[in-house]
Amino acid sequence: MEKPVLVLNANFEPINVCGFERALGLMVCGKAFLILNGRGTIKTPTSVFPIPSVIRLDHLIIRPRPKVALSRIEIFRRDNWRCQYCGGTAKEMTIDHLLPKRLGGQHSWINLVTACPSCNHQKGGRTLHESGMHLLRIPKEPSCSAAYVFSRYLNENQEWGNFLTGW
């Protein structure tokens, strides 16, 4: 599969991940520059292009500080795929509402935690207090650092590490 390309803003802030063709298109028309190659080259009948791993935009894109979108996967990721009651893992983790939906519990970062099926079953439709169960840590909205946002790519693209720290 084609490897993703990390896109840096003009000030070196990591802002996006795109595909090879998009990255090459930006480079060819002068909107972005190669920062890190490391993946060899690709030949066309008339030219040779580097296969980028990291590119940097020529112009600064102004944008609001991003937020992590709330989803099941992001809840699991925030909790390191561990049950927030027993600390265990299971093949199919579930989402528990601390304050159950029927009692007005919100679909929010602070009311949703990762739970293994057996802890979820044990807690049932009760509040945390009623269940007598304890959380490993208080759930909150994850910080939107570049290292967190792009961490899913790091295993496959370890050379990005230096570009992600500090943002």
Ligand SMILES: [Zn+2]
């Ligand atoms: Zn558990």
